[in-house]
Amino acid sequence: MTQVAAIALNTFRETVRDRVLTVIALFALLMIVAGLWLGSISLEQGGRMMKDFGLVAVTAFGVIIAAFIAATLVRKEVEKRTVFVLFSKPVSRGGFVVGKFLGLAATLGVVVGGMGLFLFLMTLAVGGGASGMVLVATALIYLQVLTVVAVVVFFSTITSAILSSMLGLGVFVAGQLSHNVLSLSRIGAGAVTEAASWVVFVLIPNFSAVDVKAAAVGEQTVDWGAVALWGVYLVAYMTVALIGAAFVMRRKEF
């Protein structure tokens, strides 16, 4: 347990110092500020525009950061051969994967949480009726981002860093469309196609089941039961992805 915590802390320190992270985070903050300009051309709808486009910016940049940094987490240790030093100590391969994940999760907590808080304060300043829903939406975006991290960590154990990033981004996009895959499975083009579509539907994380952004702009009320269930689903999904990554790591020869 202490080894996992040590790896997590070290990963946090390492990633939070990453210049790329700072640049992307600053760019995301700039995008949120750009919402002010959008507000000015929206006929007094600045608050709504800022919340809506701000949350899109938090999602997009959170996922980009997750995909590109998570892909290098495990691979960098392998390529630099620092993993040999680590595994010469009493550190399990599963503990290594979980530690890396938790470290990046902490970094992303700071980045995504910071962006969400900044957006909340901006909407408060613009006077668009800043609601706590912006913070709730940010928390759920964070869960999605962590799921992407888990998926990318899994891919990074079996393929290159750049391909892992691309696959991670692809999974995020596919997750927005997962319900369409289910529709495909019902078209009835053949038993094999149906079965394959169903398998893909189950494999792809369902990112579109809950839309808290709509609640943040007053479009709908939140079904907290559905949100909680979706949160549990995402946590279970990332756990499965991390177990998969640990399993692949165990079978690797170093």
Place this chain on the structure above:
Amino acid sequence: MRRALVALLAVACVALVVGYQVTRPEQAAGKPRVFVPSASFFEDFSPAFRTSIADAYYLYLVQYYGEHIKTDQRLDSVPDLVTLITDLSPRFVKAYQFGTFALLDAGEPGAAYELLKRGAEANRDDYHVPALAGFLVYAFGQGEDKLQIAADWYARAAAVEGAPAYLGRLAATLTAKGGEREKAALMWAQVYADGDKYSREKAVAALDELLPADPAERAAGLAALREAMPAERFDMLRDDLGVGG
């Protein structure tokens, strides 16, 4: 020497970049008919981003309206755009308000009324949409019972929790006999009270015509509108009409 050359090259490139942009001819208005996908397309492909897409199209509608109303006056795609936005975001009240006036300018009062009926159904806890429907029926409706229908809409708006008291008075005024100019002024004043920038501009133009030209009578006519809006909006209207306090 080398530094000076680099600096000169940089200045020349900056001049080229700026010069290229500032000498470009002003862009002509875009085509009046644009491709507008259906709401179900976006609901299928990005359900978690439907309000963001609605907002993006709302900004596009504002830009499209502003561009065409000033140039060719062709607003062919306004009905499709308004339908898309309100289908994706049925509780976007401002979209109904702006959409109504844009549809009126597009020569589609019937579509504007249908839009407000849908909006009122989707926003039963909001008084702006039924109040605007009351105005629309009063100002653009036809038939003998239009005043009663308009009054019913105002009464419906007044019944919404948190609705301002003047909406109930407007409903009563509409069904009272006589004073057509005063009634019209009151209805436009309500549009001014609830509207966005474009609606306010239209209301000011209408009130400018409806109120008497004589300064004293104009001030008296304006004072009668005080009850149709919050105090700060009334002060704004007084300034917009150039009537001294």
